[in-house]
Amino acid sequence: MFAKETYVARRRQLKESVGSGLLLFLGNDECGMNYEDNTYNYRQDSSFLYFWGLSYAGLAAVIDIDEDREIIFGDELTIDHIVWMGTQPTLHEKAQRVGVTETLPLAELKKYVEKVVAQKRTVHYLPPYRAEHRLKLMDLLGVKPGAEMPSIPFIKGIVNLRNYKTEEEIAEIERACDVTAEMHLEAMRVLRVGMKEHEVAAALEAVAQVHGCNLSFPTIATVCGQTLHNHYHGHTVKEEEMLLVDAGAETAMGYAGDMSSTICAGKKFTSRQKDIYDIQVAAHQAAVNALKPGVYFRDVYDLSCRVICEGLKGLGLMKGNPADAVEQGAHAMFFPCGLGHMMGLDVHDMENLGEVWVGYDGQPKSTQFGRKSLRLARKLEPGFVLTIEPGIYFIPELMDYWKAEHRFTDFINYEKLESYRDFTGLRNEEDYLITATGARRLGKKIPLTTEEVEAMR
Template sequence: MAAGAKRAFFSMGEHTLKVPMELFAINRRRLAERLKKVAPNTVVVLQGGQDVSLYCTDVDYKFQQESYFNWMFGVREPGFYGALDVNKGRSFLFIPRLPEEYSVFLGKIKSTDDFKAYYDVDEVHYNDQIKDVLKSLNPKKLLTLHGLNTDSGYTCKEAVFEGISEFNVDNSILHPEIAECRVIKTPEEIEVIRYTNKISSEAHKVVMQKIHPGMYEYQGEAIFLEYCYYVGGARSEAYTCICGSGENAAILHYGHAGAPNDKRIEDGDLCLFDMGCKYAGYTSDITVTFPASGKFTEDQKAIYNAVLIARTAVIENMKPGVSWVDMHRLAFKMMLTYLKKFGLLVGDVDEMIEAGIGAILQPHGLGHLLGCDVHDVGGYLDGHPTRPAEPGFNKLRTARTLLPGMVLTVEPGCYFNDVMLQKAMKNPDQAKFFNAAVLERVKNVGSVRIEDDVLVTDCGAEILTDVPRTVEEIEEFILKAKRCDSGLLESLQSPEN
């Protein structure tokens, strides 16, 4: 940016975080530095997201930018292309030519200069000029994005434009380099993730204080989304909200269209609420588990503490050079050891892990990378550890060694899922580890998951999430709110009022 020029940033108002467009310029520079070593004299070309109609209607889904495009340019609008001259580091945006009637239905048509200033790029042209502009750069190759997302199983959408066949296109080089860039967060990116954690944490706390028996699960979702948008300016959620109570908490991705957070919350239910907001294209992912009544039963307390001790042990041992697989094993060991002391399990803990008992009670990995996507990219890139085959470990979303700047979720859980438990109790090699009488008593607890977003630092780890975590903290936090509500009600009912 020229000296004295106005700083470009994204914001949803003075009460929200200002995200400098320099964040995305830094990302482009990092990518260019990597590519200079493997593909000099090339130009990166990305295609941004498009508006998608709701089936055959003239109503569109709420637009969210494609994550790689957001990472490089921070563009909010659909229909854009972007390019990066690797050697010179120059950035280009290409925008759609909009018809005059756009200004009637959708607002002012911004000029190329408007977008150049707002997104702080070197040049802005129209989409129908892509071929000519790229020809003038005389690249040895165009690098397009093509690679597998190991979390979704889907392949990135490769840029396509009229005239691309006239270039030497390589779609194999870019993906591993840009994905590796996204694994390590810059200080600027971390500040945005801090913000999404701050807003989501506060929203979770509001939900914890307002939820009570007799309400419906979706009302917790509504409270959360309203807070994130109204207070934090976060228009989009990072993923479909999971608001499971009672037995629904044992369904890992509850909240979908077939189970839309629609159960009535009963007295005695544990609520497992997994929700996060998205701001400036960056996400958060937080799970809290709390009693709807504000007070844990003794069995609920025991299961909760088994998960909490696993979560805390992992975070205390996270640091650069540590294997994520080892952290997963540590979580299993801590949780199963506690459950053995409680009386739910019997036998040798290492043998339990080998027999897959950890996977029965926690049928998912310890956590995942977090960034522009809630399950962020880079989990199984070439040159890094492959997915483990061992039962209980084969669900890990990454097996990497931790590095400074990584942000991961730590989310151990203990689930009493009937399908998983019935299969286990029919298998003598697994059933022998369970105390059947205690299992029958506690399986109505539902489930517990505790999930924090954690930054790997130079010498350890930093928890970005800020919600009550211990049993005592949760009970005091919820009951304090209930006392306040009760006091307010009594004052309103007083004859003096």
């Protein structure tokens, strides 16, 4: 937890930004896996963490801007809780640690909200992302599930704070990134032909845990890297395959790291793998070199796409003008996802508040296949923390689908492409802070090029 002044200042800035009404924060509850008491690892809502610092289930909080009150709602533990879960500070003690003096039992929340509604004042709330949030909003405000109307001023107020990372946040994110780097280095050390994917996942996840970290997202460790979010880890790794690892640590405070690496199963990549890998590294480095304040991230994305198209043209997989290919969306055959995203208390920072506010500054997103998956497009500013993760994928289902529809036959050499059907996919990912003049990589460096990866094998 940061010093209480941090939380006090954040709440004050938010209050000034929204101006009036009641800001309602719903903390996350426990979630049962297969019955109520067999819970997943508890994760507090990130905006609750950001403004109230407390990572406990069963809390809510309000900032009553008009009446200048800040209240945390929650219940004290009974002796039964203590026997099972141990002693905790009282709610009042917890609240004081984050500069809040007023606490009330959870049952008082509904009365408080109803009073504000009766006074015809605005109750601002955030978009629900768990069923429990919908139930609570229905109970507190009578909002029909699915018909919630989250507060845009509340969302914008939070985004405008959380998007700009402070020194103390950057230090914490860098801790997450250092552990994340160790996870990838461990994967590179332990991987051997004949291992199961989940053995590598076990080894790298243990590194996070040894450092007292959680995972910031479910690990990807797959020889089928063409499936972007592949969580099946039952394959045996074979000679000449590549293992794509996308994994990250989350510190006890909730800050995330997120890196990817693609590792040769044996000592060396094949020459076909090297050719594609080198193109991806070129796209990666072009993107990193372009990072600085004032640059639109959508332009960095376009740049990386063009580098990929140029490289693939060199191999005969694409043809025509790379810039035109990118503009029309032909690159998405090989790179159907985004180049990067904001990162902070969430690995896709504030995804629950809406990418249009977080990554697009309120501007609409493209609907083009591939480009629509870009989570970040806005003009970069100092304090932004983001990932850079171009990739090149050969997705048989997409090849068949586009080929049957004769899509982009001017840009894609489908005949040549057929011989890459079994290539799978690769990406490398690093985390960057936008500085006053450029960008700085966060966390220990992990191997990026084929030479650097091979040196670890």
